[in-house]
Amino acid sequence: MKRLGLSVRMVGREVLRHRAAVTLLFVVPTVLYVLIQATAGERLVPFQLSATGVTLLAGSERALSLLFMGCTAMCGLMAFLAFLLTWRPIQTDRRLVFEGYRPAELLWAKMIVIAVAAAAVAIYVAVLLLCFHQPSRWGGILLGFFLAGLLYGLVGIVVGVVSRSELAGILTILLLVNLDPGWLQNPVFYAGAHNRAIIDWLPSHHPCQLVMLSAFTTRPLAGEAALGVVWLFGLGAAAGVGYRLRLGLVPRRKGNQTSSRD
Amino acid sequence: MVGISGGNGAGKSTLLQILAGFVHPEAGLVRAAVGVGYCPQAILLYEQLTVAEHFEYFAGARAAAVPWESAGRELARRYRFDSWWGERVATLSEGTRQKLNLALALAAEPGLLLLDEPYSGFDWETYLLFWEHAAELKRAGRTLVIVSHLFYDRGKFDRRLRLADGRLGEERDP
Numbered sequence: 001m002k003r004l005g006l007s008v009r010m011v012g013r014e015v016l017r018h019r020a021a022v023t024l025l026f027v028v029p030t031v032l033y034v035l036i037q038a039t040a041g042e043r044l045v046p047f048q049l050s051a052t053g054v055t056l057l058a059g060s061e062r063a064l065s066l067l068f069m070g071c072t073a074m075c076g077l078m079a080f081l082a083f084l085l086t087w088r089p090i091q092t093d094r095r096l097v098f099e100g101y102r103p104a105e106l107l108w109a110k111m112i113v114i115a116v117a118a119a120a121v122a123i124y125v126a127v128l129l130l131c132f133h134q135p136s137r138w139g140g141i142l143l144g145f146f147l148a149g150l151l152y153g154l155v156g157i158v159v160g161v162v163s164r165s166e167l168a169g170i171l172t173i174l175l176l177v178n179l180d181p182g183w184l185q186n187p188v189f190y191a192g193a194h195n196r197a198i199i200d201w202l203p204s205h206h207p208c209q210l211v212m213l214s215a216f217t218t219r220p221l222a223g224e225a226a227l228g229v230v231w232l233f234g235l236g237a238a239a240g241v242g243y244r245l246r247l248g249l250v251p252r253r254k255g256n257q258t259s260s261r262d
Numbered sequence: 263m264v265g266i267s268g269g270n271g272a273g274k275s276t277l278l279q280i281l282a283g284f285v286h287p288e289a290g291l292v293r294a295a296v297g298v299g300y301c302p303q304a305i306l307l308y309e310q311l312t313v314a315e316h317f318e319y320f321a322g323a324r325a326a327a328v329p330w331e332s333a334g335r336e337l338a339r340r341y342r343f344d345s346w347w348g349e350r351v352a353t354l355s356e357g358t359r360q361k362l363n364l365a366l367a368l369a370a371e372p373g374l375l376l377l378d379e380p381y382s383g384f385d386w387e388t389y390l391l392f393w394e395h396a397a398e399l400k401r402a403g404r405t406l407v408i409v410s411h412l413f414y415d416r417g418k419f420d421r422r423l424r425l426a427d428g429r430l431g432e433e434r435d436p
Contacts, residue, residue, distance in 0.1 A: 002322070003322050003323070006318070006319065006322040007319075007322075010308070010311060010315060010319050013310065013311060013315065014308060014309075014310040014311060017310040017350065018310060088309075089308060091304070091306050092306040092307060092308055094284065094306075095300075095302070095306045095366075096319070096320070096323060098282060098283065098284065098300060099320055099323035099324070099370070100323030100324055101322075101323050248285075248286070249283050249284060250283040250284075250285075250286055250287075250292070
């Protein structure tokens with residue numbers, strides 16, 4: 001626990017000292033929301049949610065854009081932050097494991113810091129939303145934003161451990177964020193989509209559903225939240241396995257330190 | 263004190279990485295009866311952490327309470343980078359980063375030190391300081407395995423090995 005605490009402190013300092021990155025975590029959603037406010041109209045747009053079945057809902061174009069872009073921003077920002085904390089430092093992380101840290105301690109430290117950052121940015125985006133739109137269930141929206149950030153933080157770690165080059169990792173994240181939360185989870189697009197199964201099985205699906213359900217319906221949120229948590233466990237396990245494999249250090253035994261391969 | 267030399271791409275760094283456990287050997291076994299310290303050829307540090315935080319972070323790996331601050335400051339003084347104690351790595355020169363890279367491997371005071379060209383980037387004075395320190399460590403009973411390609415280092419080793427064509431053999435005087 002002592003080593004985990006120390007790791008959390010160090011990873012936290014690393015994040016806070018990336019001043020440009022920390023500033024962007026708050027500037028990006030602000031710019032997006034100001035632009036939506038300046039450009040989107042109040043026209044009612046029909047849309048559909050997988051969580052409500054065939055029921056067709058209607059919401060103002062501005063409200064839909066604010067909520068949809070809030071989710072997308074959370075996913076993109078947290079994925080890039082997690083990638084920043086994973087890809088570049090991984091060789092130095094190997095050195096720490098050589099010195100005696102457990103890979104799990106280093107990975108948990110990153111995940112805890114990403115969770116704190118996701119909570120801070122989700123609160124900021126949800127509060128900012130209130131300046132432009134008054135949703136019915138604000139708490140559900142906040143939870144959806146937080147879950148979206150957390151899930152894509154784990155996606156960022158997975159991409160960070162599997163990417164061999166930094167550019168490949170950045171482009172992979174751009175592709176995933178554009179495809180999943182940035183396009184396919186748009187509820188307006190969903191209403192006319194031919195293959196909804198693909199959309200339902202993407203990481204940001206349940207957090208986005210949670211946000212839209214909270215804003216436009218009175219239906220219970222627990223189901224979507226629970227499915228989001230299931231995704232968290234799945235992606236967390238993938239991040240753990242990937243990180244362990246990427247560190248790739250030969251295990252040492254106590255006493256005579258031994259490494260071998262048959 | 264053992265020196266390992268060899269041409270570019272001979273596998274000197276890979277050999278040290280295998281000995282340290284950083285790379286899986288294709289076959290065989292590595293056994294060490296003492297604690298091992300490893301200074302990689304590449305500078306592996308956290309850009310946003312300070313010199314002091316590096317010593318604290320690395321010392322945290324060891325179970326026993328280690329007086330990391332006094333040990334770290336002593337190494338920083340010895341290698342003349344103590345004035346950067348509170349500075350972030352991102353602001354340090356290449357030479358100072360290399361000093362920290364080496365000092366972190368020395369801080370745990372292991373019985374066996376695997377050092378991969380530890381003084382590349384050092385100025386002449388620090389290079390001499392390194393050899394002075396290496397001699398002290400040897401007198402204290404430590405074993406040092408140093409990858410070196412410098413001709414004038416030859417006289418400093420008790421044993422010189424040359425890696426060529428995947429085989430390690432005694433190096434002969436030219």
